[in-house]
Amino acid sequence: MDASRRVTPVAAPLRNLVVRALRQEILDDVMHPGDRLLESALCERYGVSRTVVREALRQLESERLITVLPNRGPIVSVLSVHDITSLYEVRGSLEGLAGELFARNASEADAVALINLLDKMESTYLHGDLRSRGSSKDTFYRILLAGGRNEILAEDLSRVHTRIGIFRHYAFLDEDRVSTSMLELRRIVDAAARQRDAARARAACEEHIRLAGELAIVEYRRRVPDLTHS
Amino acid sequence: MDASRRVTPVAAPLRNLVVRALRQEILDDVMHPGDRLLESALCERYGVSRTVVREALRQLESERLITVLPNRGPIVSVLSVHDITSLYEVRGSLEGLAGELFARNASEADAVALINLLDKMESTYLHGDLRSRGSSKDTFYRILLAGGRNEILAEDLSRVHTRIGIFRHYAFLDEDRVSTSMLELRRIVDAAARQRDAARARAACEEHIRLAGELAIVEYRRRVPDLTHS
DNA sequence: GAACATTAGTTCGTCAGACGAACGAAAGAG
DNA sequence: CTCTTTCGTTCGTCTGACGAACTAATGTTC
Numbered sequence: 001m002d003a004s005r006r007v008t009p010v011a012a013p014l015r016n017l018v019v020r021a022l023r024q025e026i027l028d029d030v031m032h033p034g035d036r037l038l039e040s041a042l043c044e045r046y047g048v049s050r051t052v053v054r055e056a057l058r059q060l061e062s063e064r065l066i067t068v069l070p071n072r073g074p075i076v077s078v079l080s081v082h083d084i085t086s087l088y089e090v091r092g093s094l095e096g097l098a099g100e101l102f103a104r105n106a107s108e109a110d111a112v113a114l115i116n117l118l119d120k121m122e123s124t125y126l127h128g129d130l131r132s133r134g135s136s137k138d139t140f141y142r143i144l145l146a147g148g149r150n151e152i153l154a155e156d157l158s159r160v161h162t163r164i165g166i167f168r169h170y171a172f173l174d175e176d177r178v179s180t181s182m183l184e185l186r187r188i189v190d191a192a193a194r195q196r197d198a199a200r201a202r203a204a205c206e207e208h209i210r211l212a213g214e215l216a217i218v219e220y221r222r223r224v225p226d227l228t229h230s
Numbered sequence: 231m232d233a234s235r236r237v238t239p240v241a242a243p244l245r246n247l248v249v250r251a252l253r254q255e256i257l258d259d260v261m262h263p264g265d266r267l268l269e270s271a272l273c274e275r276y277g278v279s280r281t282v283v284r285e286a287l288r289q290l291e292s293e294r295l296i297t298v299l300p301n302r303g304p305i306v307s308v309l310s311v312h313d314i315t316s317l318y319e320v321r322g323s324l325e326g327l328a329g330e331l332f333a334r335n336a337s338e339a340d341a342v343a344l345i346n347l348l349d350k351m352e353s354t355y356l357h358g359d360l361r362s363r364g365s366s367k368d369t370f371y372r373i374l375l376a377g378g379r380n381e382i383l384a385e386d387l388s389r390v391h392t393r394i395g396i397f398r399h400y401a402f403l404d405e406d407r408v409s410t411s412m413l414e415l416r417r418i419v420d421a422a423a424r425q426r427d428a429a430r431a432r433a434a435c436e437e438h439i440r441l442a443g444e445l446a447i448v449e450y451r452r453r454v455p456d457l458t459h460s
Numbered sequence: 461g462a463a464c465a466t467t468a469g470t471t472c473g474t475c476a477g478a479c480g481a482a483c484g485a486a487a488g489a490g
Numbered sequence: 491c492t493c494t495t496t497c498g499t500t501c502g503t504c505t506g507a508c509g510a511a512c513t514a515a516t517g518t519t520c
Contacts, residue, residue: 243472243473243474244473244474245473245474278474278475279474279475279476280475280476281473281474281475281476282473282474282475300482301481301482301483302482302483302484
């Protein structure tokens with residue numbers, strides 16, 4: 001049907017391409033939580049065999065991006081309020097560690113890079129649109145995590161970011177939240193890159209996520225009809 | 231060859247059974263880091279088809295328990311000193327969160343359960359053997375995490391525990407480390423279950439893992455021939 | 461006409477067999 | 491002894507098949 005989605009083999013296992021494509025479509029909200037993912041449909045969609053699709057599904061399953069209902073098949077995972085709270089707690093803890101490690105391990109060049117990025121972000125983030133806010137935030141994390149010298153943390157955190165998915169972007173729509181967020185980022189950079197104060201860097205990162213989490217819950221409740229009394 | 235390993239279908243996808251069996255064998259050091267895992271060999275070993283084996287491998291791969299070399303196939307993952315350091319940093323952060331959440335969220339019954347377990351551990355852990363130490367420590371974590379009311383944290387932490395794998399158990403062989411560890415556990419329980427002091431509980435958990443991590447590195451260097459100048 | 465039993469269709473879970481591509485080791489040539 | 495060729499191994503992918511479990515439609519009975 002939609003040949004443009006068809007994946008092209010390029011020296012990487014097909015399944016990885018399918019994983020990426022499918023993950024991206026879930027993240028981009030092309031598919032919604034609860035939607036069924038029929039193997040046959042995915043085969044057609046990406047132009048690959050069932051073998052490939054099934055292996056891709058197994059990987060997304062262990063990333064918790066999809067949920068496989070017994071004898072029913074996979075659906076896009078549905079997050080409850082409790083899940084979101086939990087994810088933000090974990091995220092806060094990991095990002096706290098990220099800030100701490102940057103303060104302790106980053107090279108002078110890393111520190112300069114973060115400071116420079118923060119400058120740029122006054123326009124790309126504070127006064128940017130949804131897309132530029134997203135990408136500058138991504139860059140921020142890339143530098144922060146690279147400076148911390150802990151690739152496992154980087155990977156685990158990226159997995160959490162993926163799971164939180166669309167809720168992460170809500171913050172970019174709220175101008176108030178963005179300016180507050182910018183203040184927090186300045187505090188993080190000051191502690192982690194300028195002062196090299198591990199404890200403060202950690203606290204600043206945690207606080208940043210605590211606030212982001214609260215907002216995500218508010219947005220979640222606004223978007224998802226109240227199901228608490230069902 | 232070894233029909234006793236053959237997996238028996240019992241109302242759960244075969245692949246899950248294979249995942250569990252394979253994971254356990256890696257954890258039990260039946261297979262060693264770097265060992266190749268030939269699909270054909272695994273098919274015979276567990277008496278299942280390639281489809282099942284390959285899907286199981288995909289899951290273990292995203293748990294990072296195995297590493298798939300391009301066009302070569304999977305091997306049991308090899309951890310470097312840096313990986314272990316990184317894993318313990320992440321573990322410390324997550325267990326700190328676990329302690330904090332227990333202090334904040336646990337029911338009175340949870341608290342009592344943890345306090346009672348600590349009593350039992352004076353014999354099952356402090357004066358136990360390798361097996362009883364392992365299982366009482368597992369129980370400790372089960373109660374701690376259940377009280378924190380964050381299933382995502384529980385799952386992520388369990389994944390880290392799995393990846394650290396055998397290094398976790400080294401601590402149970404060192405009598406000195408065990409008594410120190412027991413002291414730390416008392417401190418954790420006191421802060422998390424008795425005082426309900428979230429900050430102290432967190433700090434105690436982190437300190438516990440910091441020390442465990444240092445020991446793991448020492449043991450690692452003892453066991454793995456020095457490769458730094460290769 | 462409503463409740464229940466039966467049937468047919470869908471989708472997954474698993475298996476078997478096949479083929480090409482990439483890698484590694486062994487054999488042969490210079 | 492080194493370089494090249496060849497061959498076997500193992501993965502990556504595809505196809506086709508079958509039973510089991512669920513869903514929906516159909517039909518039967520009261």
